[in-house]
Amino acid sequence: MDYDFSNGEKTFIEEIRTLIADLAKTRTLESGDPVQAESAIRSALDRLAPTGYLRAGFDPDAPGQVALMAAMEAVAGVSPSLLLAMESSTRVFGRAVNTWGDDGVRSQWLVPLTQGRLLGAVALSELAMNVENDPLATEGHAEGSDLVISGHKQYVVNAPVADWIAVVGRIADAPAIFLVEKGTPGLSIDPPMETLGYDGAMIGALRLEGCRIPSDQALLPGIDARAMLDQLRMWENQVLIAASLGMMGASFEAARDYAKGHKSGGRPIIAYQEVGFKLSEMLTLLQTSQLYAYRTAWTTEKKPKEAASLTRCAKVFCSESAERVAGQALQILAGSGFRSGHAAERAYRGAKYNQIAGTSTEIARVNIGDEALGYV
């Protein structure tokens, strides 16, 4: 195992951190206003395009998986919403197109995506269900040279602002991913919903009613639904791991700086052992999570067969640690952290999503247990 950063990777990660921090000085990246949110995402994609960030994982000359994980962590440290929006597009939509599309598909969707000109969304989960339990109900059938799709998706990151949506469903019994462009007749998208966290991510439900697309806009993975689902979930989980790291880093730094500067009883509060112990635990969880996440990213590249299981374990650990670290940070920051808009307050709300989305913590634990017992 070797996942230390080279000098080139360190430069790349710092470049991304600085670029996003500079962007945050010019506009709010966590606004719940759809116009501002879309403008922030597109502006970030535009700035990131020349850096290689958007090509990571697709282009052998771009930075590798470990550097990408650290760069995503840096983005999330500034804005978890921006990370979720960008990566639902680049790393989930993009990998689906790259993995299950042919050269024509890649040139139509992946090229503009990696140039920052296309914003995608992936619509997987359906109404009141987790697709781990039930078969996908979204269905497409052929009519001449077209496919006609019907279905309903409950929560989709980027749906209200995306140019293209990868809608996961089936044709007869075979899994399929339908690439549906914004404005296609039969596709209706709800306005963004209000959620507990990730204020700047635009999340909406969508409905397809007799939605007609050319049949070459369907990806046919040629694997069973379970394998396709596992793959999509792994890509989502990697993003949520990075989001958890960024949340922990921002929470820890805010609490540490506050504890050094804020006085109570005539002393900086870091002088109180109870505060120092909290910071020790937070740093331990952050550093352990980083090691786990980087190892997971390294494994994805070097030992892909081990990646799925490790990613699930890392996602459980990192997302639960993020809630703990953000909670401890709020305890130290007290009144100042409890105010809306503080990084730790935002992390505390967002960390819960990291445990629900992707493979939920409960399902991940069931899967990890099955693997440990040799059932899979």
Ligand SMILES: Cc1cc2nc3c(=O)[nH]c(=O)nc-3n(C[C@H](O)[C@H](O)[C@H](O)COP(=O)(O)OP(=O)(O)OC[C@H]3O[C@@H](n4cnc5c(N)ncnc54)[C@H](O)[C@@H]3O)c2cc1C
């Ligand atoms: C803000 C937000 C954004 C989202 N964005 C997207 C998106 O962009 N694309 C997308 O496709 N989906 C998205 N989702 C959906 C998300 O992936 C699902 O919410 C998630 O998979 C859980 O499904 P559910 O909400 O239907 O919960 P349920 O499946 O109803 O689960 C409820 C509870 O039961 C537990 N549970 C369910 N089944 C089992 C089981 N077999 N074993 C043990 N425990 C179980 C769950 O872990 C959970 O605790 C988003 C969700 C939210 C909240």
